[in-house]
Amino acid sequence: xxxxxxxxxxxxxxxxxxxxxxxxxxxxxxxxxxxxxxxxxxxxxxxxxxxxxxxxxxxxxxxxxxxxxxxxxxxxxxxxxxxxxxxxxxxxxxxxxxxxxxxxxxxxxxxxxxxxxxxxxxxxxxxxxxxxxxxxxxxxxxxxxxxxxxxxxxxxxxxxxxxxxxxxxxxxxxxxxxxxxxxxxxxxxxxxxxxxx
Amino acid sequence: xxxxxxxxxxxxxxxxxxxxxxxxxxxxxxxxxxxxxxxxxxxxxxxxxxxxxxxxxxxxxxxxxxxxxxxxxxxxxxxxxxxxxxxxxxxxxxxxxxxxxxxxxxxxxxxxxxxxxxxxxxxxxxxxxxxxxxxxxxxxxxxxxxxxxxxxxxxxxxxxxxxxxxxxxxxxxxxxxxxxxxxxxxxxxxxxxxx
Numbered sequence: 001x002x003x004x005x006x007x008x009x010x011x012x013x014x015x016x017x018x019x020x021x022x023x024x025x026x027x028x029x030x031x032x033x034x035x036x037x038x039x040x041x042x043x044x045x046x047x048x049x050x051x052x053x054x055x056x057x058x059x060x061x062x063x064x065x066x067x068x069x070x071x072x073x074x075x076x077x078x079x080x081x082x083x084x085x086x087x088x089x090x091x092x093x094x095x096x097x098x099x100x101x102x103x104x105x106x107x108x109x110x111x112x113x114x115x116x117x118x119x120x121x122x123x124x125x126x127x128x129x130x131x132x133x134x135x136x137x138x139x140x141x142x143x144x145x146x147x148x149x150x151x152x153x154x155x156x157x158x159x160x161x162x163x164x165x166x167x168x169x170x171x172x173x174x175x176x177x178x179x180x181x182x183x184x185x186x187x188x189x190x191x192x193x194x195x196x197x
Numbered sequence: 198x199x200x201x202x203x204x205x206x207x208x209x210x211x212x213x214x215x216x217x218x219x220x221x222x223x224x225x226x227x228x229x230x231x232x233x234x235x236x237x238x239x240x241x242x243x244x245x246x247x248x249x250x251x252x253x254x255x256x257x258x259x260x261x262x263x264x265x266x267x268x269x270x271x272x273x274x275x276x277x278x279x280x281x282x283x284x285x286x287x288x289x290x291x292x293x294x295x296x297x298x299x300x301x302x303x304x305x306x307x308x309x310x311x312x313x314x315x316x317x318x319x320x321x322x323x324x325x326x327x328x329x330x331x332x333x334x335x336x337x338x339x340x341x342x343x344x345x346x347x348x349x350x351x352x353x354x355x356x357x358x359x360x361x362x363x364x365x366x367x368x369x370x371x372x373x374x375x376x377x378x379x380x381x382x383x384x385x386x387x388x389x390x391x392x
Contacts, residue, residue: 021227021368025312028220068309069280076273084269099319102272106312108224174383175218179376183369191364 003128010117010132016109017140018189023109026100027141028178034157037145039093040100041138043082047104048130051075052118056126059119071114072105079104109137144181148172202333205326209337212386215313216345217379219320222313226346227371229307236350239304240343244336246286246308247317250279251335254318255328275318280309313342348378 016022023044030036054074055062062070083101086094094101104110113133118126149155152172154162171177200208215221222243229239254275262268287305291298308314317338321331352374361370 022224024227025220025223028223072276072280072309073273076276080269080272083272099316099323102319103221103312103316105272105276106310106315108310111310175220176376176379176383178220179372179379183365183372183376186369186372187362187364189364190369191362 003125006125006128007132007135010113010129011136011139015136015140016112016133017137018186020112021186022112023107023137024182026103026107027137027144028175028182029100030097031141031145031178031181032148032152032173033096034142034145034149036093036097037141038138039086039090040097040104041134041141043079043086043101044104044107044109044137045131045134046082047075047078048110048113048134049127050078050130051110052113052126052130053123054078055114055118056121056123067119068111071111075110075114076105109133140182140185143185144178147181148177152177199327200330202329205330206333206337208388209334210341210344211382212388214341214345214382215317215338216342217375217382219316221316222311222342225307225311226342226349226375227368229304230346230350230353230371233347233350233354235304236346237343239307240346242304242308243311243313243342244339246279246283246305247314247339247342248332248336250282250314251317251321252328252332253278253282255321255326255331258322271319271322272315275315279314279318283309313338345375345378349374 010016014020017024017027026040026044030040051071051074055071058070079102082104083094086097086101113130117129121129146156149172150161151169154160154166154168209215213219216223216226225239230236257274257278258268258271262271262274283305287298290305317335321334326334349371353371356370356374365373
């Protein structure tokens, strides 16, 4: 498979969030702010790419029965790197993300890609696939966060966008709107296209 | 102020429902909630595993990780504890109660990757709960999760035969239902705050 093809497949045509409905825990939890979503997305891209690479490297040496356990440990090691990096360099963001950085370990996307792709393909292809899936995930997060932060706080990335006249929609900051935004997104994308002519 | 374990227990079910306000455990929530019966099975398995792993992780964290100063390994250790516990439970149930194994056992492997289980352990550390508070929080979160998945399964069985726009069938509709449920649970907020 070509590199571009792998990337496009995992990022768009087979997007983990809207096609396979994976990894939506964090997609819902961190999307009240653009900044949090971006950091979360980068963390997931990093973990996906490197865990895919590592799992693919040792794929022929892992006994089938303990495969899941080994994969989880590899993923957890990379998540610890992400977590420590955030704690050291961006303590504020790390604090507001709370446990969700650690929960990248149980993000089904990563396990899903490890099972579906990295276990069968070469290390290099697995990196591309991981980055693709991560970019697809980050895009979804950013789209949802864009709406929620704009309407909920009147800001984007913390910068004031709406003027003083704007009444903040506090519902956008709260939990229910995350469910509604994601379902609307899935609705729009999955609506079958009308045949032209 | 020290919150009593009972208040934390109630708050974990209603005001800070692990699924509806913290969005944890969504994957199995959406995929298993097609039928009430299997939801009930998975729900009880979650209550059981969540309560006991929270207690185990509390002990491991405060008596092994902290004294040895290896807190940064908490994610790996927690995951191992959870996976080992689930494996062990599975074997014990299979050995002593085959009947229970067939109704509950098939859900156990699903639980290792249920992020709510790990999430509860992490929240417990972040909020600095004492032992009883942690156990109450674990049990309450488990029950809250059970409540949410049962409600969704019940509603999904009702709407199965109704007309739904093509793009919404499946996950889209479930998310909207969950959103409305979350909205209803917002009504509980303000009674107690445990964040």
